[in-house]
Amino acid sequence: xxKLVPTWRxxxxxxxxxxxxxxxxxLRLDSHRPFFTSDDLPHYADxxxxxxxxxxxxxxxxxxxxxxxxxxEPSPDLVYAVVIKxxxxxxxxxxxxxxxxxxxxxxxxxLSASPTRTTIxxxxxxxxxxxxRQHSRRLxxxxxxxxxxxxxxxxxxxxxxxxxHFCCPHxxxxxxLVPPIPTKNGYGTPKRWRQVTPAMAxxxxxxxxxxxxxxxxxxxxxxxxxxVAKGLEEREVEARAHRGEARESHGCRKTWRRHPHAVSxxxxxxxxxxxxxxxxxxxxxxxxDAG
Numbered sequence: 001x002x003k004l005v006p007t008w009r010x011x012x013x014x015x016x017x018x019x020x021x022x023x024x025x026x027l028r029l030d031s032h033r034p035f036f037t038s039d040d041l042p043h044y045a046d047x048x049x050x051x052x053x054x055x056x057x058x059x060x061x062x063x064x065x066x067x068x069x070x071x072x073e074p075s076p077d078l079v080y081a082v083v084i085k086x087x088x089x090x091x092x093x094x095x096x097x098x099x100x101x102x103x104x105x106x107x108x109x110x111l112s113a114s115p116t117r118t119t120i121x122x123x124x125x126x127x128x129x130x131x132x133r134q135h136s137r138r139l140x141x142x143x144x145x146x147x148x149x150x151x152x153x154x155x156x157x158x159x160x161x162x163x164x165h166f167c168c169p170h171x172x173x174x175x176x177l178v179p180p181i182p183t184k185n186g187y188g189t190p191k192r193w194r195q196v197t198p199a200m201a202x203x204x205x206x207x208x209x210x211x212x213x214x215x216x217x218x219x220x221x222x223x224x225x226x227x228v229a230k231g232l233e234e235r236e237v238e239a240r241a242h243r244g245e246a247r248e249s250h251g252c253r254k255t256w257r258r259h260p261h262a263v264s265x266x267x268x269x270x271x272x273x274x275x276x277x278x279x280x281x282x283x284x285x286x287x288x289d290a291g
Contacts, residue, residue, distance in 0.1 A: 001115055002201035003170055005128060005161055010154050018047035026051055035110035036080040037122055045080065045100050052078050074101040079110055081120045135168075136160040166209040169195035 006028040011017035022044075033052065038044045053072035060067055074080075079102035086094040097120040099107055111118055137145045138156055147153035173196040180190035199205050209217075 001173070003128075003173060003198045004165065004202050005198075008157065008161065010150060010157065013041055013043065015043040015046055018043040019050055022047040022051045033075075033077055033079075035107070035114070036078075037120055038080075038082055038125075039122060040082050040084045040098075044082075048078065048080055048101065049074060078102065079106045081107060083120060083122050131164065132157075132160060135164055162214055163211070165199045166197055166205060166214055167211060169197050169208060170201075173198065173201045 007021065007024045009017060009021045009024065011020070018041075036044075036048060049072055052075055054075050055070040056073045057070040058068045080100045081102075082098050082100060084096045084098060085092050086096075107120065111120070116124070133139045136156060137143060138147050138153060147156065175194040175196055177192055177194055180192045182190045195208060197205075197208055200208070
């Protein structure tokens with residue numbers, strides 16, 4: 001048990017968002033297919049079938065006519081069940097379960113192998129929603145800390161989930177120390193538990209990260225991903241460097257000035273002095289054509 005959140009999505013409860021969510025979940029998991037449970041929203045069944053389904057061509061029923069077209073069918077190892085809650089006057093009166101994909105024996109096998117649950121339920125995702133709501137004030141109800149744009153909410157949730165995974169120890173994941181670690185003077189209460197974060201339980205790290213360590217961590221680019229586009233300020237600095245201008249700081253104000261010996265150069269032509277004539281020794285600046 002590691003209590004990691006493999007994927008999340010900011011969107012609406014539509015079929016398009018459900019398919020994108022399940023597709024992102026499949027990319028973050030290995031070949032193992034978990035036991036899926038959810039509420040009675042019908043879009044999840046269609047999304048699971050479109051992502052985890054297999055194309056099967058039915059046998060022909062007649063000798064004449066067009067052959068039947070292939071259709072999507074759930075794979076034999078896909079197990080999915082829903083929890084249906086009936087409400088009256090805003091209160092839950094009855095809870096029933098329904099198996100959508102798989103058989104009863106497969107569901108029983110998945111429940112017996114699970115270390116956290118013995119019945120079909122959605123308590124895991126509901127408890128995780130409460131945890132994220134406590135970590136992110138933008139998700140609490142009736143407050144003035146809402147996000148003005150969706151992209152702002154995505155960035156804030158990315159930081160909240162990173163903090164939950166790497167910086168926040170989980171009480172349900174702590175490990176008992178045998179024997180306990182005594183204090184330095186020997187008179188205090190010995191340390192009996194080792195605090196563990198979800199990332200430590202999953203084997204992604206070996207210690208609890210500080211907030212400074214989390215914010216200063218540089219995420220490596222994905223394999224095969226295109227290069228990140230440069231910002232407006234970086235493009236302006238490169239363009240001015242090609243024109244032979246150097247940046248000077250005067251307190252809080254930064255200005256640009258052109259080098260007196262700068263020579264205009266094409267943008268694709270490399271600069272022999274590295275693009276910054278002021279970085280060279282004074283006796284070599286005159287012959288530099290960094291402009």
